Amino acid sequence: MVTVPKGSYVEITKEVLSQNQRAPQIPEDTKKTPLMMKVKGFLLEDGEIGETVKIKTVLGREQEGSLTSDNPRYSHDFGDIVPEIFKVRDSIKNFMKTGDCDGQ
């Protein structure tokens, strides 16, 4: 296991409510899952991925949970190109030019 040094910016995950503590009115599929929380901050002691650790958030509040990632990345992006958008773009521009989406 790789040790993540104290002071690293990390993400922790913790269980807030277990399956049997979930609210009665929620759908069955959700009820089968625990309520989980993720929060980022600075590691207070060296730790390993999967280990229970303590962090200080950007506001200086202490949180405890399982260490899930070191230098967590924002993985959202613009996605693979969606070709249908080009089709739509062409049809809109053609309609403005010729009154017909096929450009006839």
Next chain:
Amino acid sequence: MDRKNQIMKKAIGMDYSQFQLTDLAFDYENMMSYGGYTIEKIREIQKEQGVGNTPLYELKNITKLVRKLAPKGKGARIFLKDEASNPSGSFKARRAAISVYHAKQNGYKGVIAATSGNYGAAVASQAAMQGIESIIVQEAFDSKGVYQPEIMEKGRACEAYGSEVLQLSVGPELFYVFLRTLEETGYFNASLYTPFGIAGIETLGLELAEQVYERTGQKPHRVVVTHAGGGNLTGTARGLIKAGCKETQIIGASIDLQGLHMASDHDFNKKSFTTGHTGFGVPFATWPDRADVPKNAARPLRYMDRYVTITQGEAFYVTEMLAVLEGLERGPAGNTSLAAAIPLAMEMDEDQIIVVQETEYTGAGKHLNAQLAFAKENGINVYVGNPKESIPGKSIVLPEHPSQLSVTEFPMDKLKRTYLKNVQSQFDIEKFNDTDWEFLAQELNTCEEKIKELLIGRER
């Protein structure tokens, strides 16, 4: 329950019982004037924070497109209020500016908001600007740890403004984390639904009326508002009324996500929109007090003249249209009202004016390509065809021709009946006095006779 009420009272610093008239009724206008936030005062605070005074664009090319499709003499001029120009990229900066100002004035060290939407970024941005702390609580990922890309982007924005972001898996118990965090920190509950938060949006309606008048010498005939929690519609409508636009028709527009359960772990990532949809639009209109404050200041049925829905594919389609025809790249969710405005403009005369009342910023995750790519990854069938075929959670159909853009009426009477059903489930209407009936008439923007008719209609 008692502890919950105590936490809430401390976190909002406001005793809602002072407005209560009967078990059901409360003095809404008296509540809206709480704190002395007049529209002039709000304008002043917002100006100080660089909020508001956003540009109004005339969408000349889209108006041209509408007139190519509409019968001769039809096709209203379409204007768009570019709320993406606010500091945090959406109209939500207007309500956050006032909430944060109020929190700071009342000595709170920080603010907390439970929101997965643009409001989080708005609160975080305003807290940074006004020099207090912020915590944002988001419903963000499903049980497999997969995030809605739109929400991940909003989380990133909040963190960029220095906020602590608590991200949760799916479920309404987020409220428990929210309450516990309020208790632990003693921060202010920057709810979306406080009277001053809603009053913060009134400037949008007022500015819009002023700008339209300045450009055209007319008052807007119709204003289309993307409707979710109800604040946008309530605040805008109140601002329009204050600007003297009493005849302006207020139309709420939401993306149709009927059939998807909002608290379902499975359905969470089958949605391609996380706001502006019927999953919020219908329940919040028909029972506003489901909010995180005792009395919700957003009460859309008081102001809504018409409610229409559009499909996810139509919102994405007009997002592309706005970019290629008008040179404005904006976020898809805010364009819900644009998708509705196009068919609505076709019904109107050429000399009339319809206003699309907001836009929102766009970026990684919060973009039509990102959201459509995510939909495909989640097994949603994305194709170009007839948008009427689309099924929320199963397919997204991008129109093949602009004439396929349409709105579906959501009957106002259906909303009002559901509201009354919710009242009946909590109160004994046999015991209602004149104050209660008067309150209901105001809530549903109708008269007592009509309410009784709606109640009978429901029993049939």
